[in-house]
Amino acid sequence: MKKHIFKIGNKETVVMFLEISELFNFNYKNIIAVFDTNTRKLFPAVLPVTEFVLNPGEITKNWLSIEGILTKALTSGLARDSLFVGIGGGVICDMTAFAGSVYMRGTDIILVPTTLLAMADAAFGGKTGIDFLGYKNMIGTFTPAKEVRVCIDLLNTLPEKEYMNGLGEIFKHGLLRDRKILTILDTKYASVLNRDRDVLTELLERSIFVKAWYVEQDAVEKGLRAHLNLGHTFGHALESVSGFSSVSHGEAVVWGIIKALESGVLMGVTPPSWLEEVRAIAEKYSYNLITPAGITPESLIAALKKDKKKKDSSVQFVLQREQGETFLSPVERSVLLKVLGKRIIRES
Ligand SMILES: NC(=O)c1ccc[n+]([C@@H]2O[C@H](COP(=O)([O-])OP(=O)(O)OC[C@H]3O[C@@H](n4cnc5c(N)ncnc54)[C@H](O)[C@@H]3O)[C@@H](O)[C@H]2O)c1
Structure with a gap:
């Protein structure tokens, strides 16, 4: 298992590369896991957690969904020492982390990104939130997840369009700070498009290191982090x-x-x-x-x-x-x- 530890503000985020069978090993008594209807299907088994499943897409990234997650957490008896787990793309990761960051003034958060974009970008770095009054990500917090659990095999079902979305962010990270990313994209074109496990693992690790270089120095976007835009x-x-x-x-x-x-x-x-x-x-x-x-x-x-x-x-x-x-x-x-x-x- 590959594991990297980063310091974002005064918190640590551990990024792990895991197998599907390892994703649901948690050391918490009470856990709420948030999915969308597509990402719930990635796990056919009954899960040892309280589940909350939202409709997919940016349209659900709103107060109503947050209220739903918080209500489910409260009625299921979650306390401050419970765990919020987001299992999905950037939408689910951003919302679960936001809900976890405000529930009883903050619980632990673990994110399991299931899109390439969430693996390369959204799940890591501490930005949480929802859209508000037509503006994207207008309400939210800076709260890094305690762990980000990356499982490359989850990408097998990801639609091509979503895959290319994530690749765009990896490309950006290459331009910003890692020429090897560009070399891989240039020379291993077929493997990248075929979602080769080893090539993707290297691209994602490198990509996360690039983002980490910015967020470790600028946890709450006061300056340097703007380069990620x-x-x-x-x-x-x-x-x-x-x-x-x-x-x-x-x-x-x-x-x-x-x-x-x-x-x-x-x-x-x-x-x-x-x-x-x-x-x-x-x-x-x-x-x-x-x-x-x-x-x-x-x-x-x-x-x-x-x-x-x-x-x-x-x-x-x-x-x-x-x-x-x-x-x-x-x-x-x-x-x-x-x-x-x-x-x-x-x-x-
Ligand atoms: N917090 C951050 O730093 C940060 C950074 C970048 C983007 N974001 C946010 O991320 C969001 C976009 O994330 P996204 O592109 O992952 O979109 P998304 O979460 O909407 O996922 C895209 C689609 O893919 C589906 N899906 C997810 N995983 C799947 C899988 N393994 N197999 C099949 N289908 C799957 C989802 O159900 C959804 O329909 C935006 O809201 C954006 O603001 C946040």
Whole structure:
């Protein structure tokens, strides 16, 4: 069993790579396990826990679900020394950890991520929460899980679209701090797409180490951690303009990464060769790097401005000088208009 221990704020998170048969070994008297209807099906057996099963998807990431989890915990006699376990994608992990973080002022939380995105990103790092009044992740806490239990075999049933979502975040981690991730994505393309266990284990371990480098230094997102938003500022704008359905999150993030690098090239801070290297890997995985038809640069710029809700300052974009050299900067409207058009910016 592979095991890594990280310190996030004043708490420890242990990340473990386990077999399915090991996932439900818990040392607690009272346990509530939260699933969605898809992730509950991954475990056909009767489980030695109190269960709470939600409908799948972002639509359930709300107060009502939290109230449901907390009500079930209370009526089942859970106390502060009980355990909240989230078994699912990012939605279930974020909500279970949020519910656990406020139940009787906080219980232990263990997360069992079942999507590639939750394994590479959502389950680790301490951000919990729900959507509120139409804004994503507007309410929540910073509460790291005590353990994150990763079981690669759970990915066997994951739909292709969800798999590609998670791969987008791993790609981002490679750009941020681990060139070996990019080399694996580039050279082991078939194994990555075939969900090869060993290749995925290495990608996920490396990915978690990259995220850990940021969250261990900046547990509550005061600065450095913002680099993890590479591709997300542009990506959220695309998701929001396209109505959060036609473009998947992972696709939007990879598109956003290319837009960030193209902005850097036009601003003279990013070498065109770096943009081309990144674009070549993204194209290999058939990510759509062109702004979809019918979406105008102006509508995307309007969405980018709306996205600054969580900060009082102007929109800061995550840009790169090179692999591993990341910084925040505003981007002028004239540059945005160029990169958000359909034309592909290439080395001149
Ligand atoms: N806390 C963080 O740091 C953080 C980071 C990134 C994303 N997030 C959050 O994560 C959420 C997105 O997570 P997601 O992409 O995992 O989506 P998700 O949780 O909605 O899961 C996607 C779909 O896959 C299904 N599914 C999950 N595991 C499966 C499996 N093994 N087999 C078959 N189907 C399976 C789910 O039922 C769902 O329909 C967003 O709400 C986002 O805000 C949080």
